[in-house]
Amino acid sequence: MVTAHSTSRIGLLTGHSLAALMRERTVALLGLLFLILVIVSAYLGWSATSTVNAIYLRSAEYMSAQGQTLPPNPVLDTSPLALLRNMATYVSLIGALAAIVIGHQLMSAERKAGTMPLLGSRPMRPADLGIAKSLALIVAIAALVIFAALINTATFLALPEFRLDAIGWLKLAAFYGASGLYLLVFGFLGLWFGASAKSETVGLLIPVTIWLTLTFVLPQITSNINPVAALNPVSALAEPPASAFFQITGWALGSLSLAEAYRIISAQLLDFLPANYIDRAAIPAAVSLFVAALGFAGLAARAIGRMDMTKGDYDA
Amino acid sequence: MSTFVVQTSHLTKRYGDHIAVKDLSLNVEKGEVFGFLGHNGAGKTTTIHMLTTLLKPTSGTALVCGKSITTDSLEARRHIGYVPENVRLYDTMSARSNLRFFAKLSGVEDADRRIDETLEFLDCRDLAPRLVGSFSKGLRQRIGLAQAILHRPDVLFLDEPTSGLDPMGIKTLRDLIVRLNREFRTTIFMNTHLISEISRTCTSIGVLNQGELVFRDTIEKVTARYGSESSLEELYLSVTPVQTQGAA
Amino acid sequence: MRELIQPVLTIAGKDIRDALKDRFILLMTAFLLVASLVALTVAAIALKADVATYIEAKAGLIALGKDAASIPDPAFYPLKLLRGFVEHVEIIGAIIGILIGYRAAASERGRQTLALIVTRPIAQWQFLAGKVLAGTAIISAGLIIAFIVAGIAVTVISGVALSVDDIGRLAIVMSAAGLYAVAFFLLGFVCALWARKLPNALLLAFTVWLSFVLIAPQIGDTLDPDNQVAGGVFKQLQIAKPQQIEILQSFSTYETIRNGIEVASPTKHFERLSFAVLGIKDTYAGQPLMPILAEKSSDLVWLLAIALALSLLLFVRRLDPNRLSKE
Numbered sequence: 001m002v003t004a005h006s007t008s009r010i011g012l013l014t015g016h017s018l019a020a021l022m023r024e025r026t027v028a029l030l031g032l033l034f035l036i037l038v039i040v041s042a043y044l045g046w047s048a049t050s051t052v053n054a055i056y057l058r059s060a061e062y063m064s065a066q067g068q069t070l071p072p073n074p075v076l077d078t079s080p081l082a083l084l085r086n087m088a089t090y091v092s093l094i095g096a097l098a099a100i101v102i103g104h105q106l107m108s109a110e111r112k113a114g115t116m117p118l119l120g121s122r123p124m125r126p127a128d129l130g131i132a133k134s135l136a137l138i139v140a141i142a143a144l145v146i147f148a149a150l151i152n153t154a155t156f157l158a159l160p161e162f163r164l165d166a167i168g169w170l171k172l173a174a175f176y177g178a179s180g181l182y183l184l185v186f187g188f189l190g191l192w193f194g195a196s197a198k199s200e201t202v203g204l205l206i207p208v209t210i211w212l213t214l215t216f217v218l219p220q221i222t223s224n225i226n227p228v229a230a231l232n233p234v235s236a237l238a239e240p241p242a243s244a245f246f247q248i249t250g251w252a253l254g255s256l257s258l259a260e261a262y263r264i265i266s267a268q269l270l271d272f273l274p275a276n277y278i279d280r281a282a283i284p285a286a287v288s289l290f291v292a293a294l295g296f297a298g299l300a301a302r303a304i305g306r307m308d309m310t311k312g313d314y315d316a
Numbered sequence: 317m318s319t320f321v322v323q324t325s326h327l328t329k330r331y332g333d334h335i336a337v338k339d340l341s342l343n344v345e346k347g348e349v350f351g352f353l354g355h356n357g358a359g360k361t362t363t364i365h366m367l368t369t370l371l372k373p374t375s376g377t378a379l380v381c382g383k384s385i386t387t388d389s390l391e392a393r394r395h396i397g398y399v400p401e402n403v404r405l406y407d408t409m410s411a412r413s414n415l416r417f418f419a420k421l422s423g424v425e426d427a428d429r430r431i432d433e434t435l436e437f438l439d440c441r442d443l444a445p446r447l448v449g450s451f452s453k454g455l456r457q458r459i460g461l462a463q464a465i466l467h468r469p470d471v472l473f474l475d476e477p478t479s480g481l482d483p484m485g486i487k488t489l490r491d492l493i494v495r496l497n498r499e500f501r502t503t504i505f506m507n508t509h510l511i512s513e514i515s516r517t518c519t520s521i522g523v524l525n526q527g528e529l530v531f532r533d534t535i536e537k538v539t540a541r542y543g544s545e546s547s548l549e550e551l552y553l554s555v556t557p558v559q560t561q562g563a564a
Numbered sequence: 565m566r567e568l569i570q571p572v573l574t575i576a577g578k579d580i581r582d583a584l585k586d587r588f589i590l591l592m593t594a595f596l597l598v599a600s601l602v603a604l605t606v607a608a609i610a611l612k613a614d615v616a617t618y619i620e621a622k623a624g625l626i627a628l629g630k631d632a633a634s635i636p637d638p639a640f641y642p643l644k645l646l647r648g649f650v651e652h653v654e655i656i657g658a659i660i661g662i663l664i665g666y667r668a669a670a671s672e673r674g675r676q677t678l679a680l681i682v683t684r685p686i687a688q689w690q691f692l693a694g695k696v697l698a699g700t701a702i703i704s705a706g707l708i709i710a711f712i713v714a715g716i717a718v719t720v721i722s723g724v725a726l727s728v729d730d731i732g733r734l735a736i737v738m739s740a741a742g743l744y745a746v747a748f749f750l751l752g753f754v755c756a757l758w759a760r761k762l763p764n765a766l767l768l769a770f771t772v773w774l775s776f777v778l779i780a781p782q783i784g785d786t787l788d789p790d791n792q793v794a795g796g797v798f799k800q801l802q803i804a805k806p807q808q809i810e811i812l813q814s815f816s817t818y819e820t821i822r823n824g825i826e827v828a829s830p831t832k833h834f835e836r837l838s839f840a841v842l843g844i845k846d847t848y849a850g851q852p853l854m855p856i857l858a859e860k861s862s863d864l865v866w867l868l869a870i871a872l873a874l875s876l877l878l879f880v881r882r883l884d885p886n887r888l889s890k891e
Contacts, residue, residue, distance in 0.1 A: 005423055012420050023408055026767040033771065037779065044786050051787075051818055058811050059801050071801055086786055093778055101767060108763070114404025118463060121368040121398040121473075122421040123390055200763050201670070205588055205663070208770070209595060216655060217599050220648060224610045226603070227651040228835070231782040243613035309370040313404070 009124055013132030014139070020109045021140060027105055030098040031144060037090040038148045042155040045083035046162075049075055079271030080162035081171060084152060085233040088266035091179045092215060092259050093231070095144070099183040100207045102140050103190025106133050107304070108200050111314060120309030130304035134297060137187045145180040149173075175269040181289050182262040186211060188296035195303040200314050218257035222250045222280075236263055237274055247280060254281025258292055261285035318382065319346050321471045321503040322367060327376035329362050336362040338527040340376070344520075346470075349497050349504040351518035351535075353511070355556060359527040360507040361401070364473050367505070368398045381470050394423070397469035397502075401476040403460030407449030411435075411459045414448055415466060422467035434462050437499075438492060454485035461489070465496065471503040472496070478513060490517050511549050515539075525556040571686040575694025576701065579668060583702050586667055589660065593706045596656045600714055603648025608721040611645065641849050642722040643730055643842040649714050650838045653741050654831050657707070658777050661745035662769045664702055665752025668695045670762055678883075688883055696875070699749045704742055711738045733853060737838045743867045744834040748773065750874035758884070777831045784826030787818075830870050833863040 021027055053075040060070055110116065119129065152172070156164055164172065189207045197203030219225040219236065224246060229235040240246040254260065264285045267273035279285060322344040329337040337359040344350045354360050365371035367380055369389040378385045381395035405414045412431060419427040435441045440458050443451070448459060457477070464472055477493070478486045494517060496502050508514060514521055514535070521538065523531035531551070542551050583589055622635050672678040681691060715734055719726055726734070752769045759765035798808045812819065826832040837860045843849035848856055 009421055009423075012417065016417055020406070020408075026764050026771075029771060030767070033775070040783070044783060047818075048787055051815065055811060055815070056801065058814055059798075059803055059807075062807060062811065063801075063803075074801075086782075089782060089786075090779075093782075094774055097770065097774060113406050115406060117368075117370055117398065117400045118403075118405075118418060119421070120370045121393055121396060122418070123393040123423060124421065125390060201666075201766060202588060204763070204766065205592075208659075209592070212595070212656065212659075213599075216652070217602060220603055220606050224606055226648045227655055228781065228785070231778060232785050235785075241610045241613035242617070243609060245609045245613075310365045 006125060006128060010128055010132045010135065013129065014135045017106050017110075017133060017136035018139060021102065021105060021136065024105055024109065027098070027102055030094065030101055034090065034094045034098050034144060035147055035151065037094055038087065038151045039155075041084060041086035041090055042152060044086050046159065049078065049083060079168070080156070080164055081168055081175075081270045082272040083155075083159075083162050084172075084175075084270055085267075085272045087148070087152070087175075087179075088233050088263055088270065089231055091148075091182060091266075092262055095179065095183050096186040096211055096215075097208070098144065099141060099186040100190040100204070100211060103137055103187040103192075103300070104194040104204050104207065106136055106140075106191060107194030108203060108314075111194075111311075112200070114313050116307065116309050116311060126305050127301070130301040133191060133304060134188070134301065137191055138184065141180055141183045141187050145176050145183065148179075149176045171269045171271070175266060178262065178265045178269065178286070178289070181293055182258070184293045185258060185289065185296055188293060188300045192296060192300040192303050195300065195307055198314065214257065215259045218253060219260050222246065222253050222257050222260065230259070233263070233267070233272065236260075237267055237272075237277055239274075239277070240280075250280030251282050254279070255283035255288045257281070258288060261288040265289070320344065320379075321346050321348075321381055322350075322378070322505060324367075324378040325376055327363070327366060327378050328374050329359075329366060329371065330374045335527050337366070337373075337524075340524075340527075340529055342522060342529055342532065344471075344503060344505060346503055347497070347501055348520050349493065349518045350506065351514040351521045352505065352507045352524060353509065353514060353521055353552060354507075354524035355509060358524045358556075360509075360524055361475055362527075363524070364398075364475050364505070364507055368396055368473050369393055394467075395470040397464035397467070397472040399457075399460050399464045399472070399474050399477060401479050401507075402453075403457060403463075405448045405456065405459060405463070407447070409448060410445050411448055411451075411462075412444040414459065415444075415463055418463040419466045424467050427466075430466055431462075434466055437465075437495075438462055453480050454482065454488070457481060457485070457489065461492065465500070465502070468500060469502065471505060474504065474506040476507055476509070478508070478510065486513075493517055511552055515548055523552060523555050530555045568690070571684075571690045572694045572697060575681075575691060576697040579671075579695055579698035580701055582671055583664060583667060583698065589663055589667065589702070592656065592660050592663060593709075596652060596660065596706070597710055597713060599652045599656060600649045600710060601717060603652055604645055604714065604717045604721060607645040607648055640722075640724075641843050642718050642724050642726065643733060644844050644849065645718055645722065646714060646842055647839075647844045650737070650835065650842070650844065653707075653710070654744075654835060655777060657741055657745045658748040658773055658831070660706065661703060661748030662752035662766075662773060664699050665749040665754075666756045666766050666769065668699055668749075668753050669756035670765075673756070673762055689879055691883075692879055695753065696750070696878070699753065700742075700746055703745045703749060707738055707741050707745065711735075711741075729853065733841050733843075736841050736853075736857070740834055740837050740864060740867060743864075743871055744830060747830055747867065747871040747874060750871065750878060754874065754878050757878075758881075776829045780825055780829035781832050781835070784822055784829075784832065787822040787825070827866075830867060833866040836860060837863040837867075 053073065056073045056075060060073075063070055110119075149172075156162060156172075186207065189210060190204075193203040193206045197206065216227040216230055219230050220227070223238075223240040225236055225238065229238070240250065261281065262285070264273065264277075264279050267277075281288065283291070320343045322342065324340050324342045327337060327340040327342075328335065340363065352360050352363065362371065366373050367378060367385060369385050369392055372386060380392045383389075383392035383395065385392050405411075406417075409417075412428075415431045415434070416427050419430060424430050431444070432441065435444055438458055438461060440455070440462075443455060443459060448456065451459070461477075474493070477489055481489065490513065493504055493506070497504055506513075506518070518535055520534045521531070522529055538548065538551065542548060622632070625635055626632050672681065711734055715726060715731070748769075751772060752765075755765040755769045756762060759768065803811070839845040840848040840856045840860045841853070843851065
């Protein structure tokens with residue numbers, strides 16, 4: 001009886017949180033930008049691949065006129081899935097930022113509404129609010145990922161020259177699973193600081209700083225990837241210099257370098273991982289992402305459980 | 317079974333060196349309209365926060381409708397309604413949507429019917445479809461009261477309910493509190509620093525000074541002993557000699 | 565004249581004191597410094613690995629009987645180590661600009677003190693100029709510290725003292741970085757001054773930042789056919805540079821669009837200018853400064869134009885009294 005009541009309360013809170021989230025224009029703006037980039041990413045992949053192909057054909061003409069032997073066409077080496085390689089970058093840029101904002105908004109909207117004392121004096125278990133907010137986060141991120149997947153599926157169906165076999169479709173599905181997991185890491189980060197920060201701005205800026213560190217600073221230490229190169233799905237997978245330093249940092253910090261972990265998984269699933277690439281991290285990439293998502297979920301739940309329910313709004 | 321709706325024993329709340337509520341032992345009987353009087357910062361809000369389970373006491377115990385606020389807080393919350401000072405609701409939702417949400421959280425089965433009854437009782441049915449964000453302070457307070465009584469709680473905690481209201485708003489709210497107590501037999505626990513409010517609404521009072529309960533009696537006895545409202549004011553000033561301002 | 569300037573200075577002075585108390589601005593500046601030092605250290609370690617490979621290869625060649633004098637010495641330009649640093653300034657410098665701009669307006673809106681200021685006998689432009697002056701001063705101070713630290717780090721790491729020419733180049737890049745960060749300061753300030761809801765201003769500014777600092781250059785970079793194949797498409801096809809240029813001529817429309825996307829981003833202008841002046845881009849390494857500046861002056865003009873356009877936007881529009889409060 002109690003369990004049934006709790007379940008319905010959690011369902012109610014989750015639905016309420018999602019409805020409030022949908023009313024937020026900034027969340028809608030970021031979500032829209034992400035979906036536009038999903039379309040752009042497919043176009044970029046198609047356009048760049050076509051251009052490389054055209055350059056090859058043009059070079060081939062030139063080389064056969066010179067009587068040189070023709071190297072193989074690099075385009076033929078690439079899998080149709082690699083058409084979407086930019087998705088990996090956009091998920092880790094705008095997707096992650098959108099996830100932070102969604103997580104943060106789920107708590108800040110509640111705090112700003114000033115209704116925490118009214119919720120706190122209702123017959124709910126202390127964990128119910130945390131569970132409901134986490135569920136709302138998972139649903140919102142799943143929606144974002146499913147939209148992206150639908151757009152990409154339509155792209156593949158519309159471009160007959162990039163035909164996927166059954167394994168290709170499975171790998172694509174797995175890529176969206178991994179992307180969802182990566183976004184959850186940042187969503188829970190946003191939720192955690194949305195609940196624990198004293199001011200709304202700080203609650204947003206701390207997760208952004210952590211995201212900056214993961215995206216731009218750690219790859220530099222572990223693999224000598226400069227910030228701008230970290231944005232290019234191909235350049236970001238360049239071999240680090242043959243030095244003991246990068247072997248050690250790659251091993252020790254590689255597991256914390258979540259942006260790299262996600263990039264490696266994406267490159268494997270979308271068939272653009274260079275054949276000779278070695279993941280030097282001590283913990284497998286997928287494990288790192290799982291541990292991070294679970295860890296941040298735990299920290300978010302703890303922060304929500306410890307919130308000051310007597311307060312209506314932020315201090316500042 | 318005990319007729320006490322609120323029972324506290326040596327209830328204490330400390331913030332570092334500062335003692336907000338000190339050794340509070342207080343009983344409020346079923347059906348009372350209890351006025352909790354004190355200066356700003358005397359510890360009234362902290363007491364209400366503890367009794368509504370929003371804040372854990374440092375030491376001591378408290379029962380609300382026989383349920384411990386610490387070890388059985390979930391059960392305690394089934395019996396209470398709470399209107400914070402300057403109550404806030406979801407501005408972007410209509411009054412009805414707000415009330416439906418809180419009714420369901422409180423486990424009310426037939427929420428819409430109960431909302432209609434409650435709004436009828438508070439004489440504000442026309443507010444239901446309107447956005448809460450467009451409400452004046454008085455109207456917001458009315459819906460704030462509605463959310464607290466939807467589930468027909470045994471005890472209603474009101475923190476400075478008339479704060480910021482105009483004279484008309486104060487009168488309306490006062491009448492509602494009295495009606496609520498008479499018609500539903502709801503026990504009222506009300507924080508205030510206005511003596512006029514106490515004398516017109518309450519059946520008993522307690523005075524808190526610097527976190528300590530310095531006076532407790534029924535209004536009947538007080539007026540029998542001291543007479544008019546101005547004498548009540550003298551009584552209040554005599555039991556709260558130190559004028560300190562601080563955090564509640 | 566003094567009457568015109570005094571209120572501006574008063575507002576600027578108060579704002580600088582206020583901003584220095586803002587933990588987050590200090591934290592982000594410290595973050596930029598740490599990230600920069602990491603970039604420099606990592607670049608030095610990577611360079612050491614390259615040098616080791618070179619020495620090993622040289623020894624191998626000598627062992628094979630090759631004359632040591634015929635093996636060319638690698639050219640070493642210490643300023644090249646600054647690549648990661650410049651890229652961090654592009655990304656984090658812009659964020660710091662936005663945060664300082666946001667704070668300049670938010671501090672008044674949050675405390676509801678804007679109404680108290682604008683009801684004093686000062687013109688709107690004086691209020692805004694005071695804020696812009698303070699923002700520029702804070703940004704300049706942060707960048708001066710960052711560039712001094714970077715300069716010292718390069719000297720210590722490479723063991724080569726910077727020449728007067730090198731310091732001059734650093735100063736030019738620092739000024740461009742200042743202009744670049746001030747443009748983002750204006751963006752943050754305008755958003756926070758005008759947004760209906762204050763926290764939305766920060767998100768809006770971040771969205772613009774994401775689009776122009778990360779996404780536009782990323783699209784330009786990704787569309788570059790040479791970045792599509794590991795190691796470069798021409799390298800894989802083993803086609804020499806002159807032929808590459810000839811082949812690429814048939815793709816001029818594609819290249820124009822690609823370049824157009826990059827040009828839309830102030831970040832790319834700052835990057836092109838800095839990479840040329842510091843010789844980070846190979847074609848400019850070791851080249852004299854003046855011709856580089858002449859070639860890249862358009863990038864500087866772009867940065868100036870963006871900052872000026874935003875200033876114009878700021879000063880022309882009247883302050884809306886409905887925006888004077890927090891919400």
